[in-house]
Amino acid sequence: xxxxxxxxxxxxxxxxxxxxxxxxxxxxxxxxxxxxxxxxxxxxxxxxxxxxxxxxxxxxxxxxxxxxxxxxxxxxxxxxxxxxxxxxxxxxxxxxxxxxxxxxxxxxxxxxxxxxxxxxxxxxxxxxxxxxxxxxxxxxxxxxxxxxxxxxxxxxxxxxxxxxxxxxxxxxxxxxxxxxxxxxxxxx
Numbered sequence: 001x002x003x004x005x006x007x008x009x010x011x012x013x014x015x016x017x018x019x020x021x022x023x024x025x026x027x028x029x030x031x032x033x034x035x036x037x038x039x040x041x042x043x044x045x046x047x048x049x050x051x052x053x054x055x056x057x058x059x060x061x062x063x064x065x066x067x068x069x070x071x072x073x074x075x076x077x078x079x080x081x082x083x084x085x086x087x088x089x090x091x092x093x094x095x096x097x098x099x100x101x102x103x104x105x106x107x108x109x110x111x112x113x114x115x116x117x118x119x120x121x122x123x124x125x126x127x128x129x130x131x132x133x134x135x136x137x138x139x140x141x142x143x144x145x146x147x148x149x150x151x152x153x154x155x156x157x158x159x160x161x162x163x164x165x166x167x168x169x170x171x172x173x174x175x176x177x178x179x180x181x182x183x184x185x186x187x188x
């Protein structure tokens with residue numbers, strides 16, 4: 001199978017940068033490991049349809065968040081999805097959105113379905129998909145779904161949607177002790 005890194009990068013760069021960031025998940029108890037979804041939108045720039053059915057919905061004002069735009073870039077990259085129906089893609093999307101804190105997100109969603117293979121920070125290439133967790137402390141979890149661009153001297157450069165870029169854009173963070181980083185190379 002071919003890898004999709006180049007196509008994912010191209011699809012990501014075609015998406016309008018900026019556009020606003022908003023992730024307002026339903027409230028959860030600080031002891032609850034379930035990662036709630038935003039009830040109003042799925043973080044994508046436009047409604048995503050598969051076989052005529054909506055599988056992800058956009059916010060009316062164009063605001064996005066990380067899991068949505070990384071999924072959209074992957075889907076726009078044209079993975080081979082022969083025999084995959086709308087309910088299958090909704091299930092994949094549910095995994096992509098990390099159903100519990102610490103979940104491997106896009107990496108698990110792809111690898112578990114034969115649509116990707118695991119990689120590491122040492123072997124990662126631009127266009128690989130990454131879910132990292134700064135902390136999985138249930139009182140204040142912090143994670144991010146991104147398209148990997150570069151890792152050097154302890155800094156991770158990535159493309160996603162985040163507050164720092166007011167929506168879609170490129171950002172850079174220093175990887176701190178205790179982070180968990182999950183990476184996958186998408187196959188197509």
